[in-house]
Amino acid sequence: MSQPYLRFENLTKVYERGQVVALKNVSFSVEKGEFLVIIGLSGSGKSTLLRCINRLIEPSAGQIFVDGVDVTQLSSARMRRVRRKIGMIFQHFNLINRSTVLTNTLSGRLGYMSAWRSLLGLFTKEDKKLAIQNLARVGLEDKAYARADELSGGQQQRVGIARALMQNPDLLLTDEPVSALDPATSHSVMQYLEQMNQEDGVTVLASLHFLSLARRYGTRIIALKGGELMFDGSPSEIDEAKFKEIYGDEAEEVEVR
Amino acid sequence: MRSPADDFQYQPPNLLTLEGFGEALGMLRKRMAERLSPFFLDLVLVAILWVLITYGVSWIVWKEVHYSLVPTWVFLVGILETVALWESFGQSLGYRVARKTLLGESRAKPTFRQRIVYYLLFHISVFPIIGLAWKRPLHERISGLSVAHNVRGGEKPAPWYRTSSGILVALLMAAILATTFSVTIESDTWRRFLANPSKAGRIFKALVSPDFSFWQDAVFKLIETIYMAIMATLIGVLVAAPLSFFAARNLTRTPVARLFYTLIRGILSFFRSIEPIVWAIVFLVWVGPGRNPFAGFLALLIHSIADLTKLYSERLESIETGPVEAITATGGSWLSVLRYAVIPQIINPYISFSLYRWDINIRMSTIVGLVGGGGIGQLLLLLLRAQRFSQAAICVYLIAMLVWGIDTLSSRLRRYYERGRIIQEEVAEESA
Incomplete structure (x- = not known):
């Protein structure tokens, strides 16, 4: 059997000289084309796990293999080349507020450009065409020249998706993509992610807070508690008892429809 | 099995490498600054108050300028002792600003005995400064007290006029006002200011x-x-x-x-x-x-x-x-x-x-x-x-x-x- 697309081996992250353990010996693997949902309480290590993959956060110990390459050992130049095939979507969108939607979308191409071209903002015609296409795909072609901070939350997150699409990614990391959005907008954003997963064959890792969204969109769920992997299985396997185990006894499930 | 995470639980800086040595120095500096800044704030406040009161009183009584009527060493010992007493027995301004307070084991209120021990050992631990290099200085260790984060609970805080720092700051402001007015009003400049505006008349x-x-x-x-x-x-x-x-x-x-x-x-x-x-x-x-x-x-x-x-x-x-x-x-x-x-x-x-x-x-x-x-x-x-x-x-x-x-x-x-x-x-x- 061929090796899995993404593999974590004893991944450990410790902050503040050992005082806070964010991830403890996390090992699992992800096959190509999966929609993996990561659940867990705030502070359980979901964001840290995602950020270790593209090394926005340096892991303290352990290995992460992306397509067979141990990214924890890469030099910064080679890491950049890996990063450009890994899209990322953030809870607070992380757009450049003062720039236009188009510039924000185009910034997804920066990993593919030479230093001087990116410095002068010389995006190629093909890139610009692609940007408009991707904006049209998320339904924002009529907002291309608006400033990013003039958009609503849901629209901003869709710009985030367009930016990730520009990277032509193999892997998409989404860190609580809908926590800042209302339920209706949440579903629209999640459907774009689902579309990327099913139509473009992008492997998606998404941390989510709502179990109903996790069940609806995920093909597989893992749960973190206190930095440790405590569940790994299909969405249907999470029942009342498992839920209480992950979120604590006092938790009630909240539905998002 | 020992996990990699356990290895990170406690990791003192390695003093043998330059980097580790620098890190240790940085930690020491941070710890000392954390403890010294409230101390110096209190010291400066008490010193200014002393000087101002002496200045005002000597001007009003003898029409002479004096900053401290006692030998310098008495002045220095005086302010240091005042601060030591204030920080041991009360909630000093420095502690208030740093949101710290003196607490015993498991956040108990300090007893009078503990405070006396704390005050006495303050002299050999804080005054030579070097005592603060330890993670838990000598005077805290022996008295069983520690300078802890002041967590405000549900109880209402005391009004300013019933806290020592409130009274001292009010006193400081009163002293500034009193000395300023007494010194300027008593001198000749006010009389001249009112008497000869005609001198500047040509300019106007x-x-x-x-x-x-x-x-x-x-x-x-x-x-x-x-x-x-x-x-x-x-x-x-x-x-x-x-x-x-x-x-x-x-x-x-x-x-x-x-x-x-x-x-x-x-x-x-x-x-x-x-x-x-x-x-x-x-x-x-x-x-x-x-x-x-x-x-x-x-x-x-x-x-x-x-x-x-x-x-x-x-x-x-x-x-x-x-x-x-x-x-x-x-x-x-x-x-x-x-x-x-x-x-x-x-x-x-x-x-x-x-x-x-x-x-x-x-x-x-x-x-x-x-x-x-x-x-x-x-x-x-x-x-x-x-x-x-x-x-x-x-x-x-x-x-x-x-x-x-x-x-x-x-x-x-x-x-x-x-x-x-x-x-x-x-x-x-x-x-x-």
Whole structure:
């Protein structure tokens, strides 16, 4: 059997000289084309796990293999080349507020450009065409020249998706993509992610807070508690008892429809 | 099985490597500063209070200036003991500001006995400072007390007049007011201020009858002043903008960069602490007579660079990290992150700060002129010395008009830029 697309081996992250353990010996693997949902309480290590993959956060110990390459050992130049095939979507969108939607979308191409071209903002015609296409795909072609901070939350997150699409990614990391959005907008954003997963064959890792969204969109769920992997299985396997185990006894499930 | 995570649980810095040694020094510095700053705050407050009360009392009683009526060593021992007592038995101002309080084991209220032990050992642990190097200093260890974070619970805090720090601060303000008034009212200056306004009468008379025939010379010098200010601001911006990246804490994390940071910050705060007027005198001596506007320009420039770098770098330190993360995640290089995530966030504040500095430089250039740094300020000085007051009046009016005009202009422009309504970059049409 061929090796899995993404593999974590004893991944450990410790902050503040050992005082806070964010991830403890996390090992699992992800096959190509999966929609993996990561659940867990705030502070359980979901964001840290995602950020270790593209090394926005340096892991303290352990290995992460992306397509067979141990990214924890890469030099910064080679890491950049890996990063450009890994899209990322953030809870607070992380757009450049003062720039236009188009510039924000185009910034997804920066990993593919030479230093001087990116410095002068010389995006190629093909890139610009692609940007408009991707904006049209998320339904924002009529907002291309608006400033990013003039958009609503849901629209901003869709710009985030367009930016990730520009990277032509193999892997998409989404860190609580809908926590800042209302339920209706949440579903629209999640459907774009689902579309990327099913139509473009992008492997998606998404941390989510709502179990109903996790069940609806995920093909597989893992749960973190206190930095440790405590569940790994299909969405249907999470029942009342498992839920209480992950979120604590006092938790009630909240539905998002 | 031992997991990698266990290895990270406790990891003291390795003193054998240079890096570890530096880290240990940094930790020590942080810990000492944390404990010493409340102590010094209390010390300064008590010392100022003592000096002020002595000063006021001796002036009122004996009409003489005394700062401390006791030998210096008594004064020093006195304030140190007061602070030790205050910090051991009460909630001192330093502790209040640092949100700390003295607590026993498991956050119990300290007993009187514990406080006495704490107070006595304070002398051998805190006064020689070295005692604070330990993670838990001797006086805390033996008395069983520790300086802990002051958690405010549900109980209502005491009103200021029932806390020792509130009373002491009130006392300090009362002492300042009392000494200021008693010293000025008792002296001769008040009487003179009220008795001879006629001495300045000639100057006031000239103000209402300015010599208008003089305006051309004055305007010429005014242009020189504006020119000085614009040049100083422009070159100041060009130097300060790149410099600010090395003076921002969040962008200088490597040891070499941190060295630059410390160096630049240190030198600039030294430049800033000396007034432009003093710099003008220094440069007048330096570049010699005959090239006065150049001396004024240099004085303004050096201050502009120091001031702008500080303002700029503080703005850089407060940028949002989200966009930086996002551009890094797309695989963008360090330059791309700077160009797309950092610069869009700082460009408008930078413009706004520069306009503000231009405004200051215009006002400052007349002051710099007063010591001979060229421009209309210098002209004003010469006219006042020659007692040609009606010609000086023209200069005064011109300066007032200029300052008012620049003030209005720069505040309008700044409001415009702070709202961030700048023309968006043009993107090629065919892509639409």
